[in-house]
């Protein structure tokens with residue numbers, strides 16, 4: 001642990017992947033952090049599960065990869081399939097970029113495992129203080145800092161921070177309290193994620209660990225994750241028709257018929273978990289307002305296909321930690337934080353305009 005070099009403290013709201021990675025990066029740069037998470041314990045969030053090569057390099061610089069790579073699935077190739085003709089249309093092999101990347105593959109590793117491992121390994125120190133069951137309810141900016149109010153099992157608490165980072169997800173309380181607009185739209189399409197222990201890898205040799213199936217009526221993405229134990233799980237993500245209610249989509253009969261239509265199987269599919277999601281494309285008007293900063297989903301949300309949300313959010317967290325540490329240590333003026341906002345806002349704002 002780097003140990004904090006000044007009395008400054010940054011409060012990070014949200015112990016999701018972005019909040020935890022940003023906290024570790026700040027702490028490594030000698031800044032004391034307090035992470036406030038509303039849930040009582042690390043959440044088993046079955047959303048993101050793909051860490052891209054550039055993100056792995058950032059995590060490697062924080063000393064995290066040695067621990068997580070053996071626990072994840074190394075996936076160098078991903079395939080595009082035509083569902084109608086049942087053929088592989090294209091394969092992208094990241095292995096061919098071995099001279100460009102330290103990690104020429106995607107690591108399939110569920111986001112809840114990353115957050116839980118950082119919290120367990122590092123988050124028990126006075127300068128890396130992770131507090132669960134602390135839901136942030138208020139922010140008051142003063143001349144030299146921000147007072148953060150949170151609801152805790154022992155009643156309301158107030159914590160003084162030099163800066164606050166909202167890493168509290170798409171519905172960010174921090175963003176709302178700071179009065180920052182969240183501009184964009186919601187796609188009319190919803191989708192369903194079905195996780196099964198059925199081994200697609202064994203049943204279909206055309207399938208890689210990461211697959212995108214095109215189809216005029218029902219596209220499908222199929223990914224393998226480790227789950228809780230070998231041989232792991234396969235997650236199938238498909239669209240839901242506009243007139244299909246969540247109740248129908250989540251019924252065991254509809255899940256079974258959807259999976260049988262995708263890949264006929266003589267037995268019934270063993271389902272491990274299933275969720276329905278909406279997809280949004282929004283970006284905050286600014287990622288910095290005074291001493292309040294936004295990172296990850298609180299700053300931008302996009303369609304999860306392609307796995308850019310958590311990866312882009314981690315890139316925010318690393319960029320911000322580097323600049324904020326320099327400001328806190330007196331090596332740069334606070335204007336550097338506007339550069340953070342401009343640099344990181346540009347990517348999702350550019351996507352939203354397309």
Ligand SMILES: Cc1cc2nc3c(=O)[nH]c(=O)nc-3n(C[C@H](O)[C@H](O)[C@H](O)COP(=O)(O)OP(=O)(O)OC[C@H]3O[C@@H](n4cnc5c(N)ncnc54)[C@H](O)[C@@H]3O)c2cc1C
Pocket residue numbers: 013014015016017018019036037038039043045046047048049050051111134135136137167168169170172173174193277295296297298304306307308309310311312313
């Ligand atoms: C089906 C699906 C698949 C996805 N797959 C991928 C993928 O493969 N790769 C990828 O990069 N992205 C993926 N994403 C997107 C990814 O899950 C998100 O971008 C990512 O979780 C954002 O991380 P975050 O830390 O910013 O926010 P979150 O993960 O949402 O974490 C926010 C945390 O803040 C806490 N919180 C909220 N309000 C408060 C409060 N007031 N006080 C204290 N705590 C609070 C929440 O409890 C939560 O723990 C996927 C999304 C979906 C829906």
